[in-house]
Amino acid sequence: xxxxxxxxxxxxxxxxxxxxxxxxxFASPFVTYRANRIVSGEGRLLVDALPPAGAVAxxxxxxxxxxxxxxxxxxxxxxxxxxxxxxxxxxxxxxSAGFVTxxxxxxxxxxxxxxxxxxxxxxxxLAADALxxxxxxxxxxxxxxxxxxxxxxxxxxxxxWGDLSLMKEYANRAESFWREARQxxxxxFGSMLAACLAGLPLGMISHRVPALRSSILQGLGVVQTIPxxxxxxxxxxxxxxxxxxxxxxxxxxxxxxxAAPAFIALFLYSLLPVVANTMAGLAxxxxxxxxxxxxxxxxxxxxxxxxxxPLAFPVIxxxxxIVLVQNIGLATVAxxxxxxGFGTFVxxxxxxxxxxxxxLGALPTVALSFAAAIILDAIIDLTRRGAHDRD
Amino acid sequence: xxxxxxxxxxxxxxxxxxxxxxxxxxxxAFAPLTANDAPAIYNQGSLLALTLSHLRIVALATLASTxxxxxLGIFVTRPAGREFLPLSRSLVNIGQTFPPxxxxxxxxxxxxxxDKPTFIALFLYGLLPIFENTLAGLSEVSPRTLExxxxxxxxxxxxxxxxxxxxxxxxxxxxxxxxxxxxLGTATIGSTVAAKGLGEVIIAGLQSNNVAxxxxxxxxxxxxxxxxxxGLGLAERVAARRLGRPMGGLA
Numbered sequence: 001x002x003x004x005x006x007x008x009x010x011x012x013x014x015x016x017x018x019x020x021x022x023x024x025x026f027a028s029p030f031v032t033y034r035a036n037r038i039v040s041g042e043g044r045l046l047v048d049a050l051p052p053a054g055a056v057a058x059x060x061x062x063x064x065x066x067x068x069x070x071x072x073x074x075x076x077x078x079x080x081x082x083x084x085x086x087x088x089x090x091x092x093x094x095x096s097a098g099f100v101t102x103x104x105x106x107x108x109x110x111x112x113x114x115x116x117x118x119x120x121x122x123x124x125x126l127a128a129d130a131l132x133x134x135x136x137x138x139x140x141x142x143x144x145x146x147x148x149x150x151x152x153x154x155x156x157x158x159x160x161w162g163d164l165s166l167m168k169e170y171a172n173r174a175e176s177f178w179r180e181a182r183q184x185x186x187x188x189f190g191s192m193l194a195a196c197l198a199g200l201p202l203g204m205i206s207h208r209v210p211a212l213r214s215s216i217l218q219g220l221g222v223v224q225t226i227p228x229x230x231x232x233x234x235x236x237x238x239x240x241x242x243x244x245x246x247x248x249x250x251x252x253x254x255x256x257x258x259a260a261p262a263f264i265a266l267f268l269y270s271l272l273p274v275v276a277n278t279m280a281g282l283a284x285x286x287x288x289x290x291x292x293x294x295x296x297x298x299x300x301x302x303x304x305x306x307x308x309x310p311l312a313f314p315v316i317x318x319x320x321x322i323v324l325v326q327n328i329g330l331a332t333v334a335x336x337x338x339x340x341g342f343g344t345f346v347x348x349x350x351x352x353x354x355x356x357x358x359x360l361g362a363l364p365t366v367a368l369s370f371a372a373a374i375i376l377d378a379i380i381d382l383t384r385r386g387a388h389d390r391d
Numbered sequence: 392x393x394x395x396x397x398x399x400x401x402x403x404x405x406x407x408x409x410x411x412x413x414x415x416x417x418x419x420a421f422a423p424l425t426a427n428d429a430p431a432i433y434n435q436g437s438l439l440a441l442t443l444s445h446l447r448i449v450a451l452a453t454l455a456s457t458x459x460x461x462x463l464g465i466f467v468t469r470p471a472g473r474e475f476l477p478l479s480r481s482l483v484n485i486g487q488t489f490p491p492x493x494x495x496x497x498x499x500x501x502x503x504x505x506d507k508p509t510f511i512a513l514f515l516y517g518l519l520p521i522f523e524n525t526l527a528g529l530s531e532v533s534p535r536t537l538e539x540x541x542x543x544x545x546x547x548x549x550x551x552x553x554x555x556x557x558x559x560x561x562x563x564x565x566x567x568x569x570x571x572x573x574x575l576g577t578a579t580i581g582s583t584v585a586a587k588g589l590g591e592v593i594i595a596g597l598q599s600n601n602v603a604x605x606x607x608x609x610x611x612x613x614x615x616x617x618x619x620x621x622g623l624g625l626a627e628r629v630a631a632r633r634l635g636r637p638m639g640g641l642a
Contacts (some may be wrong), residue, residue, distance in 0.1 A: 012474045128485065129478040225620045226613040227576025233593045233609025237424060237602050256602065329490030333580060337597060346496045350584055355500035362493035369488040 013129055014069035014078075020122035021066040025059055028115035031096050036107045037165070037354060043113050049096040061088045062119065069126050079130035085123040089116065090155055097163035109165035111356055138378035138385075145374050152367075165356040166363075173345075173360075181364065183259070184341035187334055188327040188368075191263050195270030195323060200316070202271070203278025204304070213279065220272035228265060228333045235261035236337065262334035262341075269330065270323040277319025281312025314384045321376035328369040332361070400621055407614045411438040414607070421603035431603045433592045438611065445588035445615075448506060448581070449574045452513035457567055460518045464525025465551065483523045491516045491577040499584050509581030509588075516577060517570040524566025528559025561631040568623035575616045589615070 029043025030050075047055045061084065068081035097110035136144065161167045170177060206213045223231070240256025242249040254260045285308050293307045309316075335343030345361030348354075410417060414432045421431040466472040467479050494516055498508035532555050540554045582590025589612050596604025 013478060125478065125482075128481050132477040132481045222617055225572055225616050227572075227579050227616055229576070229579050229590060229593055230609040230612035230616070233596070233605040234613060236609075237606045240602055257597070325488055329488075329492070332490050332492045336580070336583065336594075343492065346492060347583060350496055350499055353500065355497075358496040358500070362490075362496055366489055366493055369490065370485065373484070373488050 009071075009073060011070055011073065014071070014126075017069045017122045017126050018066040020118055020125075021062055021069075024115045024118035024122065025062060028118060029113040030115040031093060031100060032111045032113040033100050034109045034111075034165075037109050038352065041109075041111070043115075044096075044100060046115060049100055050092065051099060054092065054095065054099075058088055058092050061085060065123065065126070075130040075133040079127055079134065082123045082127035082130060086120070086127070087151065089119050089123070091160045094155075094161040094164055097161075097165075101163055109168065109356070110163060111165045138381040141374055142378045145371060149371070166359055169345075169354070169356045169360050176344075177360070180340055180342055180344050180361075183339075184328075184331050184343075184365070184368075187259065187262060187266060187331040187339065187341055188324065191266035192270055192320065192323050192327055194263075194267045195274050196320065198267075199271050199274030200278055203275040203316075204282065206275065207279050207282040217272070217276060217279075220268075220275060223268050224272045228269070228330050229336060231265040231268065232261050232333070232337045232339075235264055239264075257338045259334065259339040261337060262331070262339035266327050266330055266334075270327060273319040273322040273326075274316070277315050277322075278312065281315030282308055284315065285311045314380050317376065317380045317383060321373065321380065324372045324376060325369045328365060328372060332365050400618065403614060404618055407611065407618065410607075411442045411611065414438050417607075421607060424603040424606060425601060429599065429601050429603070433595065433604055433607060435595060436591065438589075438592070441587065441589050441591060442611065442615070445575075445578055445590075448510060448586065448588065449513065449571060449578050452510050452574055453517055453567065453571050456514050456517035456570060457521055460521035460566075461525050461563065463518075464522050464529060468526065468529045469547075479522070480526070483519050483526075486516075486519045489516075491573060492580055495577060495580060495584065504585040506581075506586045508584050509578055509586035512581070513574045513577055517574050520569040520573070521563065521566040524562050524569075525559065528562035528566075529555055531562065532558045558634065561627050561634065564623065564627045564630055568620060568627065571623060572616055572620055575612070575619065579612050 025046055028045075030046040031044050032041035033044055034041035046058065049055070050058060065081045065085040068078060072078050072081065093112050093116050100110050101108045131141075131144065134140075155161060156167075162171075202216065206216050226234070236256045239249075239254055239261050243255045244250075289307060289311070290303060293303045298306065331339075331341045332343035332346060334341050335347050342361040342365045346358050346365075347361075349357030349359075349361065418431045425431050463479070467476045491512060495508060495512035498511040502508050502511065536554060536558070537550060540550045545553065578586065578588050579590035579593070582588050582594050589608055592608030592611070593605050596602065596606075596608060
């Protein structure tokens with residue numbers, strides 16, 4: 001199909017991205033080289049960070065993407081360009097680490113520098129904008145997420161990043177990394193499940209008994225307001241008392257400091273979204289639907305299980321999405337009170353001023369909550385669709 | 392608000408003020424929590440000074456993020472900035488999946504320890520709720536209202552200042568409140584990177600295994616957050632009432 005277009009349309013967002021790319025390529029260091037893990041490093045521009053042919057190739061590809069960002073209008077073309085750029089620079093930074101490190105030197109560390117991160121940001125912005133404009137359905141978004149996760153797994157498993165400082169930190173701690181990962185997931189998902197078990201009935205009761213509604217919501221709202229580390233602190237005193245005076249509590253592994261106060265705090269934070277959304281979901285079930293169900297002779301319990309809860313489900317899921325993203329982030333703070341999780345590396349890294357150790361804790365957390373948000377959003381869309389089909 | 396709720400809040404505020412100015416008065420309550428003659432009340436600095444510097448950094452960061460977020464929110468809803476609207480919406484969604492502590496930790500290597508990384512984390516993370524609510528508030532203004540304003544001969548600037556912003560104000564204030572509450576928590580964690588704030592009390596307690604410190608730090612931060620949340624919630628309701636539409640929120 002032929003359409004008439006103005007000869008030259010300069011995309012505003014694309015122009016911003018192109019400027020970012022220009023600054024990243026020619027005015028900022030691509031990687032940082034450090035003689036050992038802790039000393040401050042020196043930046044290397046892209047042209048000095050790769051063999052000449054490689055540097056030229058990367059610059060050519062990325063400039064091509066910048067041109068595309070400015071001139072191309074179709075989201076699909078822009079997305080393809082952004083992806084091409086990303087699959088060029090990610091292996092390139094790993095390759096650059098091997099190139100910059102002197103042969104046989106095991107102390108030297110190479111990390112991605114501001115130039116790399118700017119490039120990644122610019123390309124990710126381009127991809128995000130294109131994806132937003134494509135308006136992918138839930139399955140499309142899940143597919144895009146799986147592709148991205150697959151590419152990331154390939155990058156990490158292939159060893160292309162093996163020479164980067166981040167992966168060296170990981171290699172030194174592979175065992176504790178996965179232990180903390182399990183702990184992090186247990187804290188985030190376990191407290192969410194507990195909150196669902198307690199919050200769903202609480203939400204249903206408050207739906208039935210209007211008198212309870214505002215006091216429950218207000219109480220949970222106050223809990224939600226308390227900053228995480230303060231709530232951890234407030235819980236440490238009574239739990240420590242329990243552990244010291246109730247042998248059963250101590251035998252269950254409850255101590256003042258550690259995972260118990262973190263788990264309970266995350267559970268308490270999770271209650272408000274679950275309860276509030278259960279109530280909101282049940283409240284939006286149309287009165288004539290419940291009327292009809294009653295007319296069909298369904299008991300109160302059958303109405304709740306077969307009609308009201310399924311119709312309220314998308315809204316309840318939206319509450320669970322809030323909880324999950326919130327918990328994955330907050331579980332990072334648990335490490336401060338000895339609760340473990342990815343925060344362990346973040347706080348260790350802060351203590352040792354080792355950026356790559358901080359990233360080793362922070363990046364998986366960000367990736368996890370990002371993936372959780374996309375997956376749950378897609379599921380919510382799918383259940384909404386299902387609920388509409390039933391109407 | 393019922394009279395009982397008002398009395399409760401005033402009492403909580405008084406308690407907080409007395410505690411941070413003269414914490415020794417409460418030593419008897421915290422003494423049972425200590426062991427080996429450890430001090431019952433935080434003794435490595437004045438609680439009042441810590442509270443004030445905690446509030447100062449939150450206030451400065453919120454002011455900075457409010458200015459930028461509102462300006463950005465206005466920009467992407469004007470014709471000149473429309474091309475950025477879809478992206479900025481998804482950026483807000485993506486940005487909120489970043490845990491504040493990650494922002495804080497990543498800022499340290501860039502600017503060093505102290506108040507600076509905390510300020511940066513508070514500023515960046517504070518942008519999101521304010522920007523999101525500015526967008527929501529501005530796009531909720533009905534096109535008919537804008538048409539009417541145009542019909543009255545208002546130009547674009549007058550419509551923005553006299554119609555759109557006042558109508559969006561309650562929603563924007565809700566975003567600022569959310570941002571302040573998140574910032575109060577992040578500033579507490581900021582003490583791990585040597586920012587002056589109330590987190591110091593909790594962290595000193597964790598390091599010396601002194602539950603009394605942990606508890607009093609936790610209580611002061613919690614009370615502060617609850618009272619500030621209430622105060623800002625009140626401001627929202629006042630702003631909403633001025634527009635003549637009562638707002639039922641979760642305040």
